[in-house]
Amino acid sequence: MAEDDIESARERSEDTSGDEDGQKIQFEEGFTGKVMLGALFVCLIMLPGAIYLGLVAGQGLGSAAQWVTIVLFSEIARRSFLPLKRQEIYCLFYMAGALAGSGFGSLPGISGGPFGNFIALQYIMQSPAMANVAPYLTHVGWIAPPLGSPAYTHRTLLDAAWAVPILVMLFGQVFDRMKWMGLGYMLFRVTSDIERLPFPFASIAASGATALAEASSKEESWRWQVFSTGTIVGLLFGFFYLAIPIFTGVTLGKPLTILPIPFLDLTPNTERILPTALTGYNPDLGLVLFGFILPYSIVLGGFISSVGAQIVGNPILHSFHQFPHWVPGSPTIQTKAAIDFDFWLSFGIGTQLAVAAIGIGAVLLTVIKSRGTEQRAQRGSLGKVPEGRGDFPWQYAMGAWFAATIGYVLLNHKLVPGFPVWIIIFYGLVWTPLNSYVSARLIGLTGQGISFPFLREAAVLRSGYTQPDIWFAPLPLNDYGGQAQKFREIELTGTKFTSILKLELFMLPLILVTSFLYWGFLWKTNDIPSSQFPFAQKFWPLSVINLSIWTQINAGHGAGWAINAIKPSVIGIGATAAMALYGATMLFKWPLLFFYGFIGGIGNIPHNTIPTMIGALLGRYYFAKRFGLERWQLYTPVLLAGFACGTGLIGMSAIALALIAKTVNYLPF
Numbered sequence: 001m002a003e004d005d006i007e008s009a010r011e012r013s014e015d016t017s018g019d020e021d022g023q024k025i026q027f028e029e030g031f032t033g034k035v036m037l038g039a040l041f042v043c044l045i046m047l048p049g050a051i052y053l054g055l056v057a058g059q060g061l062g063s064a065a066q067w068v069t070i071v072l073f074s075e076i077a078r079r080s081f082l083p084l085k086r087q088e089i090y091c092l093f094y095m096a097g098a099l100a101g102s103g104f105g106s107l108p109g110i111s112g113g114p115f116g117n118f119i120a121l122q123y124i125m126q127s128p129a130m131a132n133v134a135p136y137l138t139h140v141g142w143i144a145p146p147l148g149s150p151a152y153t154h155r156t157l158l159d160a161a162w163a164v165p166i167l168v169m170l171f172g173q174v175f176d177r178m179k180w181m182g183l184g185y186m187l188f189r190v191t192s193d194i195e196r197l198p199f200p201f202a203s204i205a206a207s208g209a210t211a212l213a214e215a216s217s218k219e220e221s222w223r224w225q226v227f228s229t230g231t232i233v234g235l236l237f238g239f240f241y242l243a244i245p246i247f248t249g250v251t252l253g254k255p256l257t258i259l260p261i262p263f264l265d266l267t268p269n270t271e272r273i274l275p276t277a278l279t280g281y282n283p284d285l286g287l288v289l290f291g292f293i294l295p296y297s298i299v300l301g302g303f304i305s306s307v308g309a310q311i312v313g314n315p316i317l318h319s320f321h322q323f324p325h326w327v328p329g330s331p332t333i334q335t336k337a338a339i340d341f342d343f344w345l346s347f348g349i350g351t352q353l354a355v356a357a358i359g360i361g362a363v364l365l366t367v368i369k370s371r372g373t374e375q376r377a378q379r380g381s382l383g384k385v386p387e388g389r390g391d392f393p394w395q396y397a398m399g400a401w402f403a404a405t406i407g408y409v410l411l412n413h414k415l416v417p418g419f420p421v422w423i424i425i426f427y428g429l430v431w432t433p434l435n436s437y438v439s440a441r442l443i444g445l446t447g448q449g450i451s452f453p454f455l456r457e458a459a460v461l462r463s464g465y466t467q468p469d470i471w472f473a474p475l476p477l478n479d480y481g482g483q484a485q486k487f488r489e490i491e492l493t494g495t496k497f498t499s500i501l502k503l504e505l506f507m508l509p510l511i512l513v514t515s516f517l518y519w520g521f522l523w524k525t526n527d528i529p530s531s532q533f534p535f536a537q538k539f540w541p542l543s544v545i546n547l548s549i550w551t552q553i554n555a556g557h558g559a560g561w562a563i564n565a566i567k568p569s570v571i572g573i574g575a576t577a578a579m580a581l582y583g584a585t586m587l588f589k590w591p592l593l594f595f596y597g598f599i600g601g602i603g604n605i606p607h608n609t610i611p612t613m614i615g616a617l618l619g620r621y622y623f624a625k626r627f628g629l630e631r632w633q634l635y636t637p638v639l640l641a642g643f644a645c646g647t648g649l650i651g652m653s654a655i656a657l658a659l660i661a662k663t664v665n666y667l668p669f
Helices: 002-015 033-057 063-079 086-100 116-126 134-140 160-194 202-216 222-251 285-293 296-319 332-370 374-379 394-415 421-446 455-463 468-472 481-492 497-525 534-553 560-564 568-588 592-601 606-627 629-664
Strands: none
Touching: 033 063, 033 086, 033 497, 033 534, 063 086, 086 481, 086 497, 116 134, 116 160, 116 497, 116 534, 134 468, 160 394, 160 421, 160 481, 160 497, 202 481, 222 285, 222 629, 285 606, 285 629, 296 332, 296 592, 296 606, 332 421, 332 568, 332 592, 394 421, 421 455, 421 481, 421 592, 455 534, 468 534, 481 497, 568 592, 606 629
């Protein structure tokens, strides 16, 4: 039963990106001159917008940059009678997301490349909250310039004091790519080629690229019609959800939110009846569309566990005095932080350990059963790859990952010689591949990975190391499970893997140069944060306060509360419960996807799982009956891709108008 569910889901994901006549995907080169021009466009035009939006509103351009770029280049190519191939469109999509994405810094709201982290570091070192720690951090030399340096007074990245931090950053930029491409490729080979997992979200980007390629080549098909429908829906929804708040926030001084962002919070309103229960609703229409595309068993399992744990279970646990840190009247975010610390953090670690054991056992069993059989020939192996896919020799991929990991071990030992080197080795060579595999397997089944929270913090506290520099060290503690899905996306679009390798090599110097120029110019002209950047001005001080706690906690001041958050007894309960549920799943022959959905939904807030369940019910009991199950399963990824395009376009337009309005406000006439 479980194997049938996985195989049918896998077949649906292949159908959404294959040709309409069922022909085998043809792999072609995607890295062309058009893609190079697209990379220049994103770096020169979109990158400053991403930087500014992150500091002002705390958001990167994300999907807006991706869809605006590919729609613009598709239209230019079509009018020039040089239509873009599906492979070129996907490379544009991949490149725009990588260049204009967020998450480049130690503080929230950092977009626009790796040099943004140095702007965050200059504020961290000069913040009053870090007064007891900053002198030591700047003294070591590899984190940031020393206090009082001309680099701070002149607000410049060209000062010699930045040389060592920049060298450390460059090391990370090169070897991070070696690690994620090497280990990510191996995870893809195991989870996709051998286990044949469906990767339900991988077909979204593939379907969008296919639809736009058909439109660019003047081929009308159902994909373009469905994509256009999704785009219109995204434009209408994005106007009310994004455009109005963004534009009114600049012109009126306070954003007008018609739909609550990020969600409607009812937790304080229901606490008299259901204390500590997380109640509310997220009006994001995209969650409903996710319910269309996810397998029903996954959504149902996640919905039951989320509502059962966070609405029904929390009040019961509260009655047994399991949440001593909860403060009545707290909204959802603060309530969740308290209950996670008191119970669900440890319980989640237990369930994730159980999933890790189940996943490792399943893949070993799969390989053993299929060895020398016809099933193995159908599923593939590490030595056999589809013709023309552009695969790397798996030995080279593992060699690149291993070499980069050893490089990280040596670098960290050089930067923090007093920290136990065996922990660094364990992080890089044992935990990272193990955790990445478990995450890749869950992403392949459910579209959602897992994380082990506070693992770094717990390891540092247990190590006995008392200096604060360890919190800034580039420890090789990573989760590359998502990269397995990335390779599956590349495969579904018919893009050669070598195209992505070439694209990464092309993007690296480009993003380094433009990030340095734009961040250096912006910091030179204004203090960051300042009143001109309201998000950074509001949230950076709070983030630095939290950071200052962690950077001092391993010195022995108040570390007990953090250590006590990890409760072995609750971890054991979580692991036992997960194993029992897995046993029941096998015994009663429930869908295996239900089990993984259930485990993944335990820690999710019902605000998000409820709209996803609504989408699943609508898809299963209305749209599937109206259009037919097989056709509806083909429609859903394309519809979601169009929706992302529509919301990205309207969001980008609103940002442009807001920037113009903000500029006009400073004119003297």
